[in-house]
Amino acid sequence: MQDLSAQVAATGWYHTLELAPGLVTDGMFDLRPWVGRYGLPDRLDGLRVLDVGSWDGFWAFEAERRGAAEVVALDLDDERELDWPPRRRPAEDAFPPGPRGAGFALAHAALGSRVARVVCNLYDADPADLGTFDLVFCGMVLIHLRDQLLALERIARLCRGTFISAEEPSRLLDRLPFPASRYLADRDAAVVYWMPNRRGWRAMLRSAGFDRVREHATFTVPSRRGFAVRHVVHHASGSVLAGQPVPRPRRVTETRPVPVLGDRGDRGSPPSPPPD
């Protein structure tokens, strides 16, 4: 316990997690008072659950606590792989030296968890490798991505049941009576490419292949570093892409000469008859 406390104190935490009675991580976000607002079912017995962009694993461990049969926590180990606008990309030597996931590993061991951490970019997540899930949770990930619709489409392929999405909506654009998104890639703060309004998130979930989409809640979560993040939670189901593998990119394998139509009267002329 002494040793564990020292390791916990020496680790940087995104999530506040209670790892043992009285042993709580100093996370940037304490989601414990807010868990009830997301509409996660009380019990998940027998279900396969995917937590996308898990970081220290708060939602993955919560799903396990609620009885999920299997939980997969997907994330990246290398910050170089995050989406960076080129001018905002840190210099190579400014990235953290070690892989991410130390907090998750420590929490995993302390909790005696069976959650499987999969290191994979969401853009590459494929039901052909990971299978499909009864519940997919994705919180505050899409807001940081350049291609939100591609990421949503990847989730739709992985989701055979319900998708719970929690993202930040634009307060400014929420005044508009139609779906819209603010472009923010060049602002001087955490990388956010696009911040849709609530209608925008809803419309994108539908475009990505979910037949049933409803807004579940909106609320604002304070960080423990002095700022707060507005959340909109959607529940989506009826994915028309569930289980469909990601199409492989087609490479150029052959270049064929394109016949050029001359201007000597052969345009539109009938093909010559085959030789006898």
Ligand SMILES: C[S@@+](CC[C@H](N)C(=O)[O-])C[C@H]1O[C@@H](n2cnc3c(N)ncnc32)[C@H](O)[C@@H]1O
């Ligand atoms: C702001 S944190 C959110 C953590 C957690 N989901 C929550 O709701 O508290 C965003 C997480 O998404 C992960 N992430 C960002 N881009 C990703 C990508 N392309 N593929 C997989 N994970 C990604 C980050 O590494 C980070 O752990």
